[in-house]
Amino acid sequence: MLYGCLSVALELLFLYTTGVNILLEGSVDDILMWSDQQTTTHVSCRTLLRGKSPRVAEAYTQVALDIIHRALKESRAERHGEPETPYVVLTLHRAAESAPASGWVAFDDDARHVVALEVAQRLRVVSATYFGKQAPLLDAPAHEPAQRPAWSPDSTRVLSFVSRLVDADLAAEQGGRELVAHLERLRTGFGLDQVELAKLLRVAPQAIRKWQRGGGATPENRAAIDVHLDELRRLESYFAPGRLPSILRRKDRGLNGRRPVELVIAGKADHFADYVERVIADDRTA
Secondary structure, three states, X not given: OHHHHHHHHHHHHHHHHHOOHHHHHOOHHHHHHHHHOOOOOOOEHHHHHHOOOHHHHHHHHHHHHHHHHHHHHXXXXXXXXXXXXXXXXXXXXXXXXXXXXXXXXXXXXXXXXXXXXHHHHHHHHHHHHHOOOOOOOOOOOOOXXXXXXXXXXXXXXXXXXXXXXXXXXXXXXXXXXXXXXXXXXXXXXXXXXXXXXXXHOOOOHHHHHHHHOOOOOOHXXXXXXXXXXXXXXXXXXXXXXXXXXXXXXXXXXHHOOEOHHHHHHOOOHHHHHHHHHHHHHHHHHO
């Protein structure tokens, strides 16, 4: 017991004292240890690629962003706000999207580890290219074709869904533009155009454009946005990742031939969600 506690303490001390050097200079094992300290959630990359559950996609995105935010925090501390920082932020966010399909999945299916290895590799490439640091690149272990990530017809769709979640975080990360990120999340999540988004929020299209340029929204506007984000998350939980926009555009006999998007824009997304829950319940009892 004492040995185990001492071992953990030494690992934490190692992580604390070396900081970003783990990402730039550490071995594969060092990076795996580092990633375990950032998040305790396990998400399978192969399960994500099967594309059946939005909860898995959202959990994967959260794990990936936890890793990325920690990596950015440590790399910023070392670079002291160099002008290339926005490029590094973009590069690491893109690692979240490419990690599930990378060669690292054949080595370790845990999203924490796969994303951390992908992030470390990209940081090393950027450091060598833009900062003149000769960081040793990581070698992904060779693997047989049978060990490659299992792609399904939904893989591209689920990665596109993850990309939208990552892009929303990127918008907030690069300029503290949380409002812009939330607007884009609503627009792409529901599959709305600019005019429809304005109708949903009960404002003129000019107000949306003003917010996107950095103009402030009233507390009431922000509260409405938060309510609709909750509605979006509820609806997304019923369908495979990325399918909601197309489903909302289809006429539904159970809604008297109306398109569900009409209910969403009218502020009745909860009505459609209740309807979906009833259909699911009927299917389970049939």
